[in-house]
Amino acid sequence: MVERRPLLNLATHLLLGFGLLCLLLPIWLAFIAATQDVAGANAVPMRWLPGPHLLDNLAAAWTRADLGARFTTSMIVALGVMAGKVGLAMLAAFAIVFFDWRAKAVVFWLVFVTLMLPLEVRIVPTYVVAANALRPFQAILDITGLTGLVETLSGVRVALEWRMLNSYTGLILPLVATATGTFLYRQFFMTIPEELVEAARMDGAGPLRFLRDVLLPLSRTNMAALATIMFVYAWNQYLWPLLVTTEPQRSTVMVELSRLVPRGDGLPEWNIVMAAALTVMLPPLAVVVLMQRWFVRGLVATEK
Amino acid sequence: MSNTRRALFRSAWLPWALVLPQLLIIFVFFYWPTGEALYWAFTLEQPWGGGNAWVGWQNFAAVFSSEGYWHSVRISILYAASTTALAIGAALLLAMFVDREVKGSRGYRLAMIWPYAIAAPAIGIIFRFVFDPRSGVFAFLNQAAPGLWDPTLNGDHAMTMLVLAGAWQLVSYNFVFLLAGLQSIPRGLVEAAAMDGAGPLRRMRDLQAPLLAPTLFFLVIINMTDSFTHSFALVDVMTGGGPARSTDLMVYKIYSDGFKGLDYSGAAAQSIVLMLLVVGMTFLQFRFVERKLHYK
Numbered sequence: 093m094v095e096r097r098p099l100l101n102l103a104t105h106l107l108l109g110f111g112l113l114c115l116l117l118p119i120w121l122a123f124i125a126a127t128q129d130v131a132g133a134n135a136v137p138m139r140w141l142p143g144p145h146l147l148d149n150l151a152a153a154w155t156r157a158d159l160g161a162r163f164t165t166s167m168i169v170a171l172g173v174m175a176g177k178v179g180l181a182m183l184a185a186f187a188i189v190f191f192d193w194r195a196k197a198v199v200f201w202l203v204f205v206t207l208m209l210p211l212e213v214r215i216v217p218t219y220v221v222a223a224n225a226l227r228p229f230q231a232i233l234d235i236t237g238l239t240g241l242v243e244t245l246s247g248v249r250v251a252l253e254w255r256m257l258n259s260y261t262g263l264i265l266p267l268v269a270t271a272t273g274t275f276l277y278r279q280f281f282m283t284i285p286e287e288l289v290e291a292a293r294m295d296g297a298g299p300l301r302f303l304r305d306v307l308l309p310l311s312r313t314n315m316a317a318l319a320t321i322m323f324v325y326a327w328n329q330y331l332w333p334l335l336v337t338t339e340p341q342r343s344t345v346m347v348e349l350s351r352l353v354p355r356g357d358g359l360p361e362w363n364i365v366m367a368a369a370l371t372v373m374l375p376p377l378a379v380v381v382l383m384q385r386w387f388v389r390g391l392v393a394t395e396k
Numbered sequence: 397m398s399n400t401r402r403a404l405f406r407s408a409w410l411p412w413a414l415v416l417p418q419l420l421i422i423f424v425f426f427y428w429p430t431g432e433a434l435y436w437a438f439t440l441e442q443p444w445g446g447g448n449a450w451v452g453w454q455n456f457a458a459v460f461s462s463e464g465y466w467h468s469v470r471i472s473i474l475y476a477a478s479t480t481a482l483a484i485g486a487a488l489l490l491a492m493f494v495d496r497e498v499k500g501s502r503g504y505r506l507a508m509i510w511p512y513a514i515a516a517p518a519i520g521i522i523f524r525f526v527f528d529p530r531s532g533v534f535a536f537l538n539q540a541a542p543g544l545w546d547p548t549l550n551g552d553h554a555m556t557m558l559v560l561a562g563a564w565q566l567v568s569y570n571f572v573f574l575l576a577g578l579q580s581i582p583r584g585l586v587e588a589a590a591m592d593g594a595g596p597l598r599r600m601r602d603l604q605a606p607l608l609a610p611t612l613f614f615l616v617i618i619n620m621t622d623s624f625t626h627s628f629a630l631v632d633v634m635t636g637g638g639p640a641r642s643t644d645l646m647v648y649k650i651y652s653d654g655f656k657g658l659d660y661s662g663a664a665a666q667s668i669v670l671m672l673l674v675v676g677m678t679f680l681q682f683r684f685v686e687r688k689l690h691y692k
Contacts, residue, residue, distance in 0.1 A: 187414035217429035328515035
């Protein structure tokens with residue numbers, strides 16, 4: 093604070109308090125509904141204070157949406173995406189920054205371009221690829237005429253197929269296919285003084301040794317930052333799991349949550365739906381609150 | 397790419413081995429689908445089998461001549477612009493006042509950040525309940541006179557509800573960036589302005605806001621792209637594109653034409669248009685943020 097302004101300070105508190113209220117109000121109303129019975133949640137005018145049914149509703153939501161199994165799926169997907177991004181991105185950025193090779197610039201741009209197009213805009217073809225992940229390779233073989241060649245030579249028709257629908261790989265891999273993490277690591281690696289590389293080489297450390305013993309420890313905060321962002325990102329995915337999991341018993345918590353609300357005109361059991369909504373948003377919320385420092389750092393760093 | 401680094405490792409195969417996993421994944425799940433979208437956009441599947449036939453710009457012509465598509469474009473722009481304006485305006489106000497560092501501003505800071513963690517489907521369902529015409533906060537209006545507030549029947553109401561939910565989601569993201577921007581303004585500058593007699597509000601308007609211009613511009617682009625692409629979950633759980641297509645945003649229309657209407661070529665043509673839009677905005681961001689808006 094630069095100067096004393098008691099009146100303005102009061103105004104500041106009022107304004108921030110109002111902002112906070114706007115952010116909290118929907119969650120509060122959801123919480124109230126989750127503590128009522130059906131009649132209470134649908135009461136007009138709305139109730140503003142908690143009722144006694146919170147545990148019943150949580151239990152009902154848990155069994156109705158099979159949340160135990162859904163939580164496991166979501167957790168595996170979120171951790172898989174997180175590990176995939178943190179690991180692959182680090183290796184790629186390491187190669188791009190610390191190696192002297194011809195294709196460096198091309199590879200960097202190939203990776204960098206993926207930042208521009210989110211999964212949502214290429215959703216239909218990505219789904220078709222997920223139905224058979226080897227489709228690109230099959231198509232290349234067909235176009236180059238290799239399929240025909242192999243067939244005439246050996247009599248075997250090449251038909252590559254790897255169905256990823258309803259599988260963890262199908263849920264995880266397409267979400268890993270962007271450059272967010274690579275770019276973050278690249279920016280960080282560029283700030284590492286080259287004396288460090290020289291010193292490591294002088295001491296006889298090869299590139300992998302340098303990666304393991306120098307870069308890895310130095311990157312810890314960046315890894316934590318990226319990991320928090322990616323966990324939240326993956327847990328909260330909706331469109332992709334909705335498409336890839338055609339069997340209900342394979343879906344994630346978010347897809348299952350949306351299924352609790354009946355399509356059409358039926359009045360949803362809001363008390364149970366709200367209890368489910370509050371439950372499924374807890375893990376990323378816990379991550380953001382507990383890892384606030386890394387989270388903010390990651391948020392700012394992944395976009396610059 | 398800078399070529400100033402001298403101390404680099406050399407190896408013929410190791411860098412390739414290191415980038416290979418990433419390149420493989422982006423080839424299969426990024427470049428191939430993008431290419432396939434292009435292919436579909438210019439071809440049409442034959443109704444009685446026999447693969448796709450080249451049709452040139454026909455798919456685009458069909459998309460652009462459909463009134464439904466232009467309606468979707470208009471409401472997408474309306475949605476993106478209102479969400480962005482609301483989310484950035486609110487975040488700017490909050491960030492500037494948190495930056496005044498009154499007592500408890502650390503607490504306020506944490507309190508403004510958490511909404512980022514809330515998933516779009518969850519907050520979408522919560523907003524749908526809060527604005528429900530039969531059991532939400534405005535349900536009492538309908539008891540007085542039916543139809544005063546009904547997002548399930550009135551398109552404008554549905555859009556308002558969608559914009560509010562979208563903005564609610566983006567506020568904390570913007571807040572983080574704006575606060576970081578404000579805190580990177582040298583303290584000396586703010587103090588010098590205070591010495592010259594500029595009060596806190598004057599400083600916000602004439603010093604801090606202009607210095608934030610690059611951050612603001614960056615956020616406008618990010619918020620717009622985000623509203624164009626990530627609005628799917630909100631639309632799907634809150635309105636399903638209705639009532640009467642009044643919230644049928646572009647990204648939702650691609651999904652419903654592609655997966656429900658099974659019109660891959662039409663959906664692909666729409667995807668290409670949306671891609672160009674997003675790439676165009678990203679490009680704009682790089683050009684402007686790098687060149688024009690630096691005050692250093």
